[in-house]
Amino acid sequence: MFSDRIEAGQRLGARLAAAGYERPAVYALPRGGVPVALEVARALQAPLDLVLVRKLGLPYQPELALGAVAEGEPPAVYINDRVWRFAGVSDGExxxxKRRELAELERRRARYLxxxxxxSATGRTAILVDDGIATGATARVALRALRGARPRWLVLATPVAPPETVEAMAQEADEVVCLATPAPFHAISLYYRRFEQLTDEQVVAYLAEAPVEAPGPPAGEG
Known part of the structure; x- marks a missing residue:
C-alpha cells in the first residue's frame, strides 16, 4: 500500500537509483504517471518528458477501441486485428x-510542456513510468514508441502491477521494475491511500518542477 503517488515515486526512484543506469531519461504516462515520474527523475537527476498515448476508436463508435497510438518518431501504432476485421474499417478510415488522434497528442504536448x-531517448537509458499498470495496453504502445527512438536500454517502471502483466511487459522492455505484484490484482487505486484524479493544471505544475538537464561541454572539451 502506497500513501500517494509522491511516496510511490520516491520508493520507485530509490530502487532505480541503486541500479546506476547510464544517461537515464524519464518518460511519464500522463496524467497519473507524472507525479511518480517526477520523483524518479529527481532521484536519478534525469530529465523528464512524456509519452502521450491516445485510443483509436471506431469511426462510428469512438468509445470502442480499435487500437492505440503513441507519439514518437515515427509514432507507434497498435491495432487490434480482430476488432479491425470484425468492424470492417477501411485503411482510409x-x-x-490516426491523424485526428495524433493532432490531439500534439495539442496536449503543447498544453503540458x-x-x-x-x-531524445536515442542512446540513453529510457525509463517509462506510470502510477500502476493493469492490462499493459497503454504501456505496450508507449514502449514501442520509445523503442523506435533507439535507446541503449529500455526500462518500464511502476509501483504496482499484476504478475502476469509484468511477465508480458518483459517482452516489450529490456527490464521491468515493479515494487509490488499482488495476486489477485484489483484496481490500481486500491493500492493507494490517496489516489485523486489529476487535472491538466496539476500535470503542468509537476512538469515545471522537473530537473533540467545541464548542457554538455562545448565541442573539443570534456
Whole structure:
C-alpha cells in the first residue's frame, strides 16, 4: 500500500537509483504517471518528458477501441486485428482516425510542456513510468514508441502491477521494475491511500518542477 503517488515515486526512484543506469531519461504516462515520474527523475537527476498515448476508436463508435497510438518518431501504432476485421474499417478510415488522434497528442504536448523541447531517448537509458499498470495496453504502445527512438536500454517502471502483466511487459522492455505484484490484482487505486484524479493544471505544475538537464561541454572539451 502506497500513501500517494509522491511516496510511490520516491520508493520507485530509490530502487532505480541503486541500479546506476547510464544517461537515464524519464518518460511519464500522463496524467497519473507524472507525479511518480517526477520523483524518479529527481532521484536519478534525469530529465523528464512524456509519452502521450491516445485510443483509436471506431469511426462510428469512438468509445470502442480499435487500437492505440503513441507519439514518437515515427509514432507507434497498435491495432487490434480482430476488432479491425470484425468492424470492417477501411485503411482510409483508419488513417483518418490516426491523424485526428495524433493532432490531439500534439495539442496536449503543447498544453503540458509549453513548448519545451522533447528529450531524445536515442542512446540513453529510457525509463517509462506510470502510477500502476493493469492490462499493459497503454504501456505496450508507449514502449514501442520509445523503442523506435533507439535507446541503449529500455526500462518500464511502476509501483504496482499484476504478475502476469509484468511477465508480458518483459517482452516489450529490456527490464521491468515493479515494487509490488499482488495476486489477485484489483484496481490500481486500491493500492493507494490517496489516489485523486489529476487535472491538466496539476500535470503542468509537476512538469515545471522537473530537473533540467545541464548542457554538455562545448565541442573539443570534456
Amino acid at each position: 483508419l488513417e483518418a482516425v 509549453e513548448g519545451r523541447e522533447r528529450v
